[in-house]
Amino acid sequence: MKSLLSLVFCLVFTAGARAQTALKPPTETVLDRFLRYVKIDTQSQEDQTTVPSTRKQLNLANLLAKELTAVGAQNVRVSEFGIVYATVPGNLADNSKVPVIGFISHMDTSPAVSGENVNPIIHKNYQGGDIVLPKDPTQVITAAKNPILKTLIGDDIITADGTTLLGSDDKAGISEIMTMIDTLRQNPQIKHGTLAIAFTPDEEVGGGIEKFDVKGFGAKFAYTVDGEDLGEISDETWSARTATVTFQGKSTHPGTAKGIMVNAMYALADYLDRFPHDMLPETTEGRVGFVHPYTGAIDVEQSSLKILLRDFDVSGLDAKEKLLRDMVAQTAAKFPQVKITIDVKENYKNMKEVLKNYPALTNNAMEAARRAGVKPFLKPIRGGTDGSTLTFEGLPTPDLFTGGTNFHGKLEFNSRRGLEKTTETLLNLVQIFAEKS
Numbered sequence: 001m002k003s004l005l006s007l008v009f010c011l012v013f014t015a016g017a018r019a020q021t022a023l024k025p026p027t028e029t030v031l032d033r034f035l036r037y038v039k040i041d042t043q044s045q046e047d048q049t050t051v052p053s054t055r056k057q058l059n060l061a062n063l064l065a066k067e068l069t070a071v072g073a074q075n076v077r078v079s080e081f082g083i084v085y086a087t088v089p090g091n092l093a094d095n096s097k098v099p100v101i102g103f104i105s106h107m108d109t110s111p112a113v114s115g116e117n118v119n120p121i122i123h124k125n126y127q128g129g130d131i132v133l134p135k136d137p138t139q140v141i142t143a144a145k146n147p148i149l150k151t152l153i154g155d156d157i158i159t160a161d162g163t164t165l166l167g168s169d170d171k172a173g174i175s176e177i178m179t180m181i182d183t184l185r186q187n188p189q190i191k192h193g194t195l196a197i198a199f200t201p202d203e204e205v206g207g208g209i210e211k212f213d214v215k216g217f218g219a220k221f222a223y224t225v226d227g228e229d230l231g232e233i234s235d236e237t238w239s240a241r242t243a244t245v246t247f248q249g250k251s252t253h254p255g256t257a258k259g260i261m262v263n264a265m266y267a268l269a270d271y272l273d274r275f276p277h278d279m280l281p282e283t284t285e286g287r288v289g290f291v292h293p294y295t296g297a298i299d300v301e302q303s304s305l306k307i308l309l310r311d312f313d314v315s316g317l318d319a320k321e322k323l324l325r326d327m328v329a330q331t332a333a334k335f336p337q338v339k340i341t342i343d344v345k346e347n348y349k350n351m352k353e354v355l356k357n358y359p360a361l362t363n364n365a366m367e368a369a370r371r372a373g374v375k376p377f378l379k380p381i382r383g384g385t386d387g388s389t390l391t392f393e394g395l396p397t398p399d400l401f402t403g404g405t406n407f408h409g410k411l412e413f414n415s416r417r418g419l420e421k422t423t424e425t426l427l428n429l430v431q432i433f434a435e436k437s
């Protein structure tokens with residue numbers, strides 16, 4: 001009850017002069033929704049040929065389809081790939097004057113940690129200090145490593161019990177979007193244009209978004225609700241390439257190898273030794289890019305190495321590619337009998353290249369957060385997002401926070417305020433688009 005009231009009060013307070021009457025609460029609080037969804041195992045799996053990669057993701061997809069219908073969404077459908085689509089009709093005199101805005105979250109949880117039998121625990125009225133997870137006391141969310149905890153004093157913190165991840169990534173985003181729709185349904189006085197909704201499978205294994213029907217979705221712009229701490233908005237991702245370096249030697253029986261055998265492994269070792277230590281994932285952060293040899297194979301006849309190249313700027317990425325090619329030339333000079341080739345492939349580009357042309361998307365999101373009493377900040381994503389894929393397919397899609405922290409691990413958490421303030425931000429956002437159009 002307390003959460004329900006506090007959400008109502010927050011909404012009334014921040015809507016200020018815009019809302020003359022108190023908002024009716026949603027039929028279910030965002031926290032209760034969240035606690036229900038995280039208990040449904042939706043872990044995805046790497047290297048599968050099907051989408052979704054695991055059938056169990058459909059359990060949540062089908063439930064969400066049912067619940068979307070119950071909160072008044074239309075055209076609710078689950079595609080053959082397990083993507084849930086729906087439309088929330090606008091309630092303006094002329095909806096065509098406001099762009100259709102999309103909201104997208106993913107249903108799957110990371111393959112890194114089990115998502116089976118998630119037992120969410122509410123640590124009520126957090127008063128500071130470390131949080132020990134009850135089923136495994138070695139799992140501790142420390143105040144030292146989680147400075148965000150300082151901002152959560154008095155809040156209710158939600159964690160798993162120490163044996164699984166929580167799945168806030170991204171069931172928080174789903175709960176927040178669902179509660180936004182539920183609240184809009186209860187409060188027709190909140191004016192908004194048409195909204196397109198999608199819940200996707202396999203975000204964590206990078207397969208679901210390729211099956212996304214951008215045209216059928218029908219949005220002009222969209223937001224993924226899949227970020228972390230309250231206020232974090234991202235309109236930048238890496239630009240990414242992958243290099244494969246192949247070292248061709250010559251194998252022969254070692255008993256009669258003198259003057260014949262050319263062992264490719266030594267050339268690979270020499271090449272690996274040339275990587276600059278200050279340009280690796282383990283030595284960089286923030287806006288600094290990296291090169292990352294992440295897998296390979298060694299053999300006398302042929303050895304090979306795969307390398308990730310990451311940078312926020314294409315010029316920085318070009319420089320890294322040149323570095324890898326120069327290193328090839330240096331190793332080749334030292335091992336003239338080994339034939340070395342390098343092949344570089346483009347993976348994805350920084351979505352900022354497109355989003356810079358749509359500043360209102362980021363600005364409106366920042367304004368929506370401010371109206372909810374949340375201080376917004378821009379954070380470049382040291383990775384790719386489903387939004388970056390969609391952005392280059394013609395649907396500009398920045399990423400919004402969910403209130404969650406420590407994704408993909410047993411120390412993952414979110415909070416009541418995180419869930420409520422994100423929901424409030426989404427409600428503000430749809431109103432801002434209506435106001436400004």
Ligand SMILES: [Zn+2]
Binds near residue numbers: 106226
């Ligand atoms: Zn996520």
